[in-house]
Amino acid sequence: MKVLVPVKRVIDYNVKVRVRTDGSGVDLANVKMSMNPFDEIAVEEALRLRESGIASEIIAVSVGVRKAQLVLRTALAMGADRAIHIVTGDDPHVDVEPLAVAKILHRIVQQEQPGLVLMGKQAIDNDLNATGQMLAGLMACGQATFASELRVDDGQATATREVDGGLQVVQLTLPCVVTVDLRMNEPRYPSLPNIRKARRKPFAVHGPEDLGVDISPRLNILHTVEPPARKAGEILSTVDDLVAKLRDEAEVI
Amino acid sequence: MAVLLVAELNGSSLATDLTAKTICAARQLGSVTALCASEGCEEAAEEAGRLDGVDKVLVASDGRYGHQLAEPTAELIVALSSEFEHIVGPASTSAQNILPRVAALLDVMMISDITAVIDDNTFERPIYAGNAIQTVQSIDHHKVITVRTASYDAVGEGTPAPVVAIEPVADPGSSSWVEDRVAASDRPELTSARAVVSGGRGVGSHDDFELIEKLADKLGAAVGASRAAVDSGFAPNDWQVGQTGKVVAPDLYVAIGISGAIQHLAGMKDSKIIVAINKDGEAPIFQVADYGLVADLFTAVPELIDKLD
Numbered sequence: 001m002k003v004l005v006p007v008k009r010v011i012d013y014n015v016k017v018r019v020r021t022d023g024s025g026v027d028l029a030n031v032k033m034s035m036n037p038f039d040e041i042a043v044e045e046a047l048r049l050r051e052s053g054i055a056s057e058i059i060a061v062s063v064g065v066r067k068a069q070l071v072l073r074t075a076l077a078m079g080a081d082r083a084i085h086i087v088t089g090d091d092p093h094v095d096v097e098p099l100a101v102a103k104i105l106h107r108i109v110q111q112e113q114p115g116l117v118l119m120g121k122q123a124i125d126n127d128l129n130a131t132g133q134m135l136a137g138l139m140a141c142g143q144a145t146f147a148s149e150l151r152v153d154d155g156q157a158t159a160t161r162e163v164d165g166g167l168q169v170v171q172l173t174l175p176c177v178v179t180v181d182l183r184m185n186e187p188r189y190p191s192l193p194n195i196r197k198a199r200r201k202p203f204a205v206h207g208p209e210d211l212g213v214d215i216s217p218r219l220n221i222l223h224t225v226e227p228p229a230r231k232a233g234e235i236l237s238t239v240d241d242l243v244a245k246l247r248d249e250a251e252v253i
Numbered sequence: 254m255a256v257l258l259v260a261e262l263n264g265s266s267l268a269t270d271l272t273a274k275t276i277c278a279a280r281q282l283g284s285v286t287a288l289c290a291s292e293g294c295e296e297a298a299e300e301a302g303r304l305d306g307v308d309k310v311l312v313a314s315d316g317r318y319g320h321q322l323a324e325p326t327a328e329l330i331v332a333l334s335s336e337f338e339h340i341v342g343p344a345s346t347s348a349q350n351i352l353p354r355v356a357a358l359l360d361v362m363m364i365s366d367i368t369a370v371i372d373d374n375t376f377e378r379p380i381y382a383g384n385a386i387q388t389v390q391s392i393d394h395h396k397v398i399t400v401r402t403a404s405y406d407a408v409g410e411g412t413p414a415p416v417v418a419i420e421p422v423a424d425p426g427s428s429s430w431v432e433d434r435v436a437a438s439d440r441p442e443l444t445s446a447r448a449v450v451s452g453g454r455g456v457g458s459h460d461d462f463e464l465i466e467k468l469a470d471k472l473g474a475a476v477g478a479s480r481a482a483v484d485s486g487f488a489p490n491d492w493q494v495g496q497t498g499k500v501v502a503p504d505l506y507v508a509i510g511i512s513g514a515i516q517h518l519a520g521m522k523d524s525k526i527i528v529a530i531n532k533d534g535e536a537p538i539f540q541v542a543d544y545g546l547v548a549d550l551f552t553a554v555p556e557l558i559d560k561l562d
Contacts, residue, residue: 133357
């Protein structure tokens with residue numbers, strides 16, 4: 001069974017975001033970029049499926065700027081077998097919308113026929129939490145979002161989902177889409193020999209037009225601003241002071 | 254303009270607070286029809302109809318909707334979509350599971366987690382863990398939206414709206430429910446509680462988390478946790494507050510042994526009053542706290558519990 005793992009290049013998890021003062025967006029020039037952390041977990045889970053003999057081949061795919069090839073190299077260095085890059089230009093400030101990404105992934109699914117698509121539940125840049133669900137809709141297949149546990153056997157995937165009230169377990173017929181949450185696993189670091197080996201792995205590059213997908217946005221981004229800042233309050237020295245403040249000043253107890 | 258509001262259901266009962274807050278956003282867009290899709294949810298539909306701003310309720314009570322699975326529920330919503338321009342639900346794990354699938358089937362973009370309605374097509378939403386607020390304008394024929402309920406007040410009760418039963422549509426059959434593992438609790442629900450007490454890595458262990466729970470019970474508060482505390486197994490996943498957990502905005506938020514990573518702040522910085530108790534005076538949580546106490550939580554929290562009597 002082939003496993004398709006879409007990965008996205010985003011601002012690094014630890015970088016402090018700067019909003020441009022002219023309202024045009026978040027400044028991404030000369031900022032450290034990395035693979036979306038949820039997608040790393042998806043890559044790791046795919047590797048474990050291959051190690052346990054369930055997956056035969058792992059294909060990493062990314063839709064994004066030319067430099068997004070670096071996150072595909074990371075996926076290959078972690079252990080993915082080959083990569084497909086759909087290049088969408090050079091400007092990192094242009095974010096391809098989940099609907100367009102889902103359409104591109106749908107075309108790739110039609111070509112590659114994977115048994116499973118494993119991907120992050122959301123990208124930490126636009127926080128839309130949509131691409132996996134959209135892809136499952138286009139594929140007319142089952143979906144398990146926010147999964148923290150996955151078992152695949154006999155043409156079925158059983159996923160434990162992290163939901164508002166606790167956990168929900170669902171069973172899906174393959175092929176299906178699973179989006180992963182933080183607690184599914186701890187992703188491995190690529191070793192130096194594997195980083196070298198990754199350079200020789202197959203790496204295909206296409207444009208969205210090669211797949212016949214229109215990626216023009218459906219949402220106009222009018223402006224982007226900083227949220228209202230919260231001022232630091234006061235540091236109190238005793239629990240008595242705290243109780244007094246909560247009772248008399250804030251009136252919340 | 255007509256709005257289809259996807260009511261939030263826990264099994265067969267209405268999640269009243271989440272639904273009422275979502276209505277508060279939805280009614281700015283037009284006349285609201287609420288959809289209750291579950292099994293045995295006729296009572297929930299009556300209750301939804303009593304919420305102010307709901308003009309009509311559609312109830313699809315059928316076994317295939319009993320666990321809010323995305324595949325059959327999305328088919329149902331798509332079948333109803335021609336009469337509505339907006340399809341709106343709360344940014345809960347349930348609606349956030351279903352509605353992007355609906356959007357793809359309608360060939361429109363998903364607009365997740367909005368915090369303000371500017372006009373029929375224009376919305377504000379946080380990006381980058383709430384470090385920026387984006388204003389987006391949709392050019393699509395349908396607007397499929399989830400609402401950040403922490404940004405809205407719950408509507409009250411109004412004139413009861415008519416409830417109309419509708420037929421289920423074909424289930425694509427690609428998924429099935431196996432089980433729910435839901436912990437029963439007498440505490441208020443995290444996203445609607447008036448007060449929240451959260452513990453972080455500093456709490457140190459699953460057993461010591463009891464201290465957080467004791468303070469919460471004293472305050473009549475819900476219990477929350479940072480990602481670090483959940484990852485370390487101190488607290489269950491559904492207690493997580495933050496970018497990838499729940500977003501809360503209670504009147505009082507007490508952060509104990511939480512350093513205040515950006516991802517945690519994203520989930521609680523709109524709280525009215527924030528209290529931080531941490532032994533590290535340099536912890537970033539103090540930069541957003543109204544009242545800070547630099548202290549060992551194992552001394553300060555028991556003392557606080559005592560003095561709240």
